[in-house]
Amino acid sequence: MFLTKEQQKMLDGEHGHAIAKLTHLIVKIGEVNGATRLIPIKNAQIAGVSYLTVGEPIFSFFNMLSEDNVKVSVPSWLNPAGMDMKKWKEMGIKNDFAEKQRRIIQQYQEMGIQTTLTCTPYLIGHKPKFGDHLAWSESSAVSIANAYYGARTNREGGPSSLASAIIGFTADYGLHKKENRVPRIVVDVEATINHFSDFSALGYWYGEKFHGIIPYFKSIKSANIDQVKMLGAAMAASGSVAHFHIAKHTPEAEKVDLSHISETVTFDESDKKQIYNHFNQIKERVNLVVIGCPHSSLEDVKLIDSSLGDKSIKEGIKFWVFSSQKLMQNDEVKKLLTNLEEKGVKIFADTCMVVSPVVRENYKNILTNSAKAAFYLTREGTNKVSLLSLSEIIERVSE
């Protein structure tokens, strides 16, 4: 691999042992994937935050980094943690977990990383620009950055996104290269997709069928950020799809090279129904509703409020919405929250149903409008989940 003088110095240890290791890591990952150079990144989104997903070994790694007092060299944001940093007791998080979680966040913060604790940095002002090279790691954030914003990022791991945030470079391979961003399959969307859960079902269906292959969706009438984030998240969860195009809606779709299309498939009403049926597992009582995978936006919160109207959540059922701390400071959201809390809706920030231990441990029967959440919550076989649209959920759990 070709390295600039400055990059070579980093690799040779002139900036310390930790920087040398992290540079080595990025260079090797690049070499194995055929990269011939490193490219600068604009910013990084770093996963590996919840104590549930990183465990004890992260602390040994932090020790190595703090010995050399390393800092990030580009704007960097953290993925959700395992709990709401303020209301963790209310969630049912234990003291020991909370203490470890706080230590993790503090260590990241000391490296200069912003503790946004969200999978949707683009909803709180950190929108990628077309053509920007990034090192993002949460799978839905990666796919939205690529597809909706036309930025370029591979699906990084926690360690590689952190390494890139510190050294400021990533290896030039995969989705950083234009030729690897072309679609291979056309999906003609015949089914009606209105609800967020419909977009989620479409994404789940595609990812399961065509693992890792970039699709080109056509006949989708509306594709705003809230809809696209549901589509992208589900596709990344079921099929590790990190990029996609939607005709007339996403920024690369118009000019993208369609000469590599090998197949056209149709997503019809029966395909949609099949996904809803797959996640229709609750016959008895519902314990918990979870909304906000990916994290909720202002529009999502408004929709919950308007769908609920004058009704309240039934006794004995919990209704949890997940978002970011930053979004909850928005004046409009604040107003809605006071109203929603009175009706039995709880909003937690900094975390979600996938990375917090309490959802899986404490609640058996769960309703959600996100196929990604449904996928992760049912993976271990201990929880039952039904996938429904928000309006169907509200009809079922309110009075």
Add this chain to the structure above:
Amino acid sequence: MKTIKVRTIVEGTVEGIALVSPIPISFFGGVDAETGIITDSENPLFGESLTDKIFVFPRSKGSTVGSYVIYGLSVNNVAPLALIADKAETIVIAGAILANIPFVDRTDQDVTISIKTGDKLIVDTTQNIIKIKKE
């Protein structure tokens, strides 16, 4: 003695006993970073220790924070002597570099078939080869 050609990911020449996982390994949730013991109940090596063995596996799976587990093994002095995979992926590349554990891949044959648990191996990254001395 049989020789297999490899690609070197992390350098180092070591001699030791092979421990072979026939199925992909998830380091996160599948290996205890404090003891080096395999804790994945679906793996035939369940309960065995990686420590001071040459660990052979087809590829890795699971969470990318598996890299931190590999690093933890070395900090806790329970690391394997070397790692051999059919295919190097980001999780193990990152972990092996952080932990400085010799790591080779892209063999000209399926390593988890040609190497058996208990075989004496020499991993030689100066020549990009593994030598197998059958027991």
